[in-house]
Amino acid sequence: MTTNDPADVTTTSEQPARTGERDLGQLVVVAVLVVLGLYMIISTWDVVAGFEGGDPLGPRFFALFVGIGLLVLAALYTVSILRGERGEEEAGEDVDLEGGAHWPTVVQLVALVALNVLLIDFLGWAITGALLFAGGAWIIGSRTPVRDLAIGAVLSVGSWYAFYVGLGVPLPPGVLDGIL
Structure with missing residues (x-):
């Protein structure tokens, strides 16, 4: 059913994709x-x-x-x-587009990657990859460490075999040398 009531008209404050100004x-x-x-x-x-x-x-x-x-x-x-076209910001449900980065999270993730780089030769990709996944998940808010470690182990062992067998690129096996 359609009406001509002005209250039924929805308006948006979105800007058009083309603004005419160059960024x-x-x-x-x-x-x-x-x-x-x-x-x-x-x-x-x-x-x-x-x-x-x-x-x-x-x-x-x-x-x-x-x-x-x-x-x-x-x-x-x-x-x-x-031509003056600009991409519009995507409005997220729970994302504050005006807020800055949460620097403690960024620092923790960078430290986790640096730790992975330091330990990968000794422990190997299968172990450090699982720890990288689980640690990253923990840092961004997951509170299920057993599940995260299990998923990380499957992904890291799977990617180790994909690189080693599928691509012929050896990733460091570390302490699991001879087991993998």
């Missing part, structure tokens, strides 16, 4: 994308083809693909910025 600060992101893209393309030529003809594309293909993709993305983003 030149976003061009810094474009510059970073261009530098990364050029670096990847230039450094790709230093890659030595170590495969015995088993890979038809060679080891340079993926790096070139990503480097060119970054340059294309930078070009498209530049056009978008110069």
Whole structure:
């Protein structure tokens, strides 16, 4: 049922996606994308083809693909910025968009990653990966350490095998050398 009652009309205070003004600060992101893209393309030529003809594309293909993709993305983003388009902030249910970072959490997460870097050679990825997942979950508010350790163990052992068997990239086994 429709009515012509003005009280039934909903209004929003959202700004349109196109504001007409240019945010030149976003061009810094474009510059970073261009530098990364050029670096990847230039450094790709230093890659030595170590495969015995088993890979038809060679080891340079993926790096070139990503480097060119970054340059294309930078070009498209530049056009978008110069046209005055701006991305709107996503309104979260429980996120204060005006608030700053919670620095104790950031410091704890950085310390956890640094501890992981220090212990990974001795303990190995399977153990430190599980501790990294469980510790990160605890820092951001989870209070179920047994479940977090179990999930972390499954993810870290699974990723260890995915890298070692699937990709041929050995991650440090640490104290579990010979067991994994």
